Amino acid sequence: MTSPFSGRNQSGMPPRMPTPPSGWPIGSYSTYEEAQRAVDHLADSDFPVEEVTIVGVDLMLVERVTGRLSWGRVLTTGGLSGAWFGLFVGVLLSLFNPTAGFGPAIIVALVTGIIFGVVFAAVGYGSTRGRRDFQSASQLVAARYDVLCQPRSAERGRDMLAKLAMRPRPSGENQ
Structure with a gap:
């Protein structure tokens, strides 16, 4: 059973269902690395x-374009990907x-393959x-990263x- 105040179940593990975070803010950082450094x-x-x-906080999906797609690039990439899979299947078939x-x-x-x-x-x-003639990589980033702590330890953590x-x-270290 999950407590509405702790966001944790009776075993102390985080809940399996998505729940809002709980606790008091003890720090706020502009990058994930800074928040990670604080927790470390x-x-x-x-x-x-x-x-x-x-x-x-304030999540954004950032899609960075990594290159242009052409028929040659698409077919080459498809062929190489198929070759790896075919090689894997061929080795398995020959072993068994x-x-x-x-x-x-x-x-x-x-x-x-x-x-x-x-x-x-x-x-x-x-x-x-032709509606998507580019490759990209997507990343979920936040405008800021808050470090929250349960109330019983929040003051000590903030200090x-x-x-x-x-x-x-x-x-x-990076600035």
Whole structure:
């Protein structure tokens, strides 16, 4: 059973169903790395970090364009992907069926994988009809990262993070 105040179940584990985070804010950071550094500092200081949650606030889906797509690139990528899968299947077939022979099974599976990879890539790219002629990578980022703590330890955690903020960073760390 989950407590409406702790966001945790009776075993102390986070709930399986999505629930809003709970706790009092003890720090707010502009990057995830800074929030992670703060929680790491708490952990190094024997703070009960199981009471801490990092919450990304004002989430954004950022899609970074990584390159242009063309038929040549699509078919090459599809063929290479199919070749890897075909090689994997060919090795498995030759290991579990020694009568088929090691070389022929791998070659047949490799060629079949390349053909299927090229066909599936062509169908997928062709179905877009030129509406998406680029590759991209998507990432979920937040405008800020709040560190929350359960009320019983929040004041101590806030004091520890305030002391961390006043310390100069070692020269090897990113600003």
